Amino acid sequence: MGSVGVPVVVGLDNGGTSNNATVLTLDGRFLVDGLMETPSDVRSGPQVAVEALARAFDGVLAHTGVPRELVRAVGLDTPGPASATGVISSRGSTNFAHPAWRGFDVRGALQRRLDLPVVYHNDGNAAALYAHHVHFGSDAMRRSSVSAIVGTGLGGGVVEGGRVVTGAAGMAGEFGHVHIPLTGLLGPGQAVPTCACGFSGDAESVASLTAIERNLLPYWLPRHPGHPLAAEPPARAAKLVRGYGERGDTLAREVFAQQAMALGRLFTIAANFTDPHAYFVGGGVVEAAPEFRDWFLATVREHTVLRDEQAEVATFALVPERDMAGARGVAIAAVEALRAGPAPGPLVGG
Known part of the structure; x- marks a missing residue:
C-alpha cells in the first residue's frame, strides 16, 4: 500500500x-x-x-x-x-x-x-523502456538498448540514455517493418514472406505470430507429413507451435530457428545504427520453458553479427514480466517527464 x-x-x-x-x-x-x-x-x-x-x-x-x-x-x-x-x-x-x-x-x-498530465508511448516502446531500466538499474540513464517484442506483430523500441527514442512522427523503433537479408534464412523453395503491412521480407514477415500462420507453417508443414498441427485451423496451429517447440518438436524448432535468425539479422542492422549496450527480446515466444527460452535467445545471439569491440560490451537478455512491462514502462516515462527540465536554447542563431 x-x-x-x-x-x-x-x-x-x-x-x-x-x-x-x-x-x-x-x-x-x-x-x-x-x-x-x-x-x-x-x-x-x-x-x-x-x-x-x-x-x-x-x-x-x-x-x-x-x-x-x-x-x-x-x-x-x-x-x-x-x-x-x-x-x-x-x-x-x-x-x-x-x-x-x-x-x-x-x-x-x-x-x-x-x-x-498524460505521457504516451506505444506498447512496444513501453516494454522496451521497462526492460532497459530493470536490466541497468542505477546505470539506466547512462546506457542504451534495443528491444524486439514478438507478438501478433513485431514491435520494439530504442532507448538512449534511459529514454525512448520516438522519432519525429513517433515511428522510431518500428523494427517489424525493417527489411532484413533473406539469403541463407529461407529454406529451399521457400517463398519470400509477406507482411500484413504490405511489405515483403521485413522482420515481422518472419518473426511474429502472424508470420507463423501466413508464411512459416505453410512452408514447413508439407515437409513434415502427418504432423498433428496439419489438422488444426491455421490460426490455432500458429498458437500451438510454441508448445511443440518447448517439447523439442523438429518442425516447431525449425519455425522458431527462422524467427530467431530474423531477429539476429534485425539486431545486426540495429548494431550498425545505434551500437547499443543491450539487446532485449520479449513477447510470447520467450514466455516459455527455460530450455526453450534459453535456446531461442542463444540462437538470436548466434545470428547477431557484432564487431569484436561491440561484442565485448553488449549483452543479450529477455524482457522481464511482459504482462506488467507496458504499465510499468509508461509509469517510468511519466516520472522521467516530471524530472526533465526545460529544453535548452539554440546554440546558434536561426
Missing part, C-alpha cells in the same frame, strides 16, 4: 481486451506487485474506452490506498500504430477497429478526462 504523503504516477497499459494499471512513487517504488486488469472496452469506441481507462485509474488508486491528490502524472501506452503524441493512425489498426478511433487523440482525451 502507498506511503502517506509520497507523490506518485499511475501507469495505464491499454490493450485489445484489458487495461492493466500500476502505481510508481517518485522515489522509485512500484506499489502493485502483479496484474491489475479491467476490461478495456476498445471495441465500443474511444469514448467508452477512455471511461474504462478512468475506471482503471480509480481502481488502482483504491487498491493501493493512494489519495488522488498525490498523483502527479499518468503514463499511457496503447498498441500502434499511433503518433508520438498518442494520436491513433488515421488508417486504424487491429486493436482500434471502430471507425471513431481513426485519428483519435487518446492521450489528449485521457488528459482532459483525468485533468492530469
Whole structure:
C-alpha cells in the first residue's frame, strides 16, 4: 500500500481486451506487485474506452490506498500504430477497429478526462523502456538498448540514455517493418514472406505470430507429413507451435530457428545504427520453458553479427514480466517527464 504523503504516477497499459494499471512513487517504488486488469472496452469506441481507462485509474488508486491528490502524472501506452503524441493512425489498426478511433487523440482525451498530465508511448516502446531500466538499474540513464517484442506483430523500441527514442512522427523503433537479408534464412523453395503491412521480407514477415500462420507453417508443414498441427485451423496451429517447440518438436524448432535468425539479422542492422549496450527480446515466444527460452535467445545471439569491440560490451537478455512491462514502462516515462527540465536554447542563431 502507498506511503502517506509520497507523490506518485499511475501507469495505464491499454490493450485489445484489458487495461492493466500500476502505481510508481517518485522515489522509485512500484506499489502493485502483479496484474491489475479491467476490461478495456476498445471495441465500443474511444469514448467508452477512455471511461474504462478512468475506471482503471480509480481502481488502482483504491487498491493501493493512494489519495488522488498525490498523483502527479499518468503514463499511457496503447498498441500502434499511433503518433508520438498518442494520436491513433488515421488508417486504424487491429486493436482500434471502430471507425471513431481513426485519428483519435487518446492521450489528449485521457488528459482532459483525468485533468492530469498524460505521457504516451506505444506498447512496444513501453516494454522496451521497462526492460532497459530493470536490466541497468542505477546505470539506466547512462546506457542504451534495443528491444524486439514478438507478438501478433513485431514491435520494439530504442532507448538512449534511459529514454525512448520516438522519432519525429513517433515511428522510431518500428523494427517489424525493417527489411532484413533473406539469403541463407529461407529454406529451399521457400517463398519470400509477406507482411500484413504490405511489405515483403521485413522482420515481422518472419518473426511474429502472424508470420507463423501466413508464411512459416505453410512452408514447413508439407515437409513434415502427418504432423498433428496439419489438422488444426491455421490460426490455432500458429498458437500451438510454441508448445511443440518447448517439447523439442523438429518442425516447431525449425519455425522458431527462422524467427530467431530474423531477429539476429534485425539486431545486426540495429548494431550498425545505434551500437547499443543491450539487446532485449520479449513477447510470447520467450514466455516459455527455460530450455526453450534459453535456446531461442542463444540462437538470436548466434545470428547477431557484432564487431569484436561491440561484442565485448553488449549483452543479450529477455524482457522481464511482459504482462506488467507496458504499465510499468509508461509509469517510468511519466516520472522521467516530471524530472526533465526545460529544453535548452539554440546554440546558434536561426
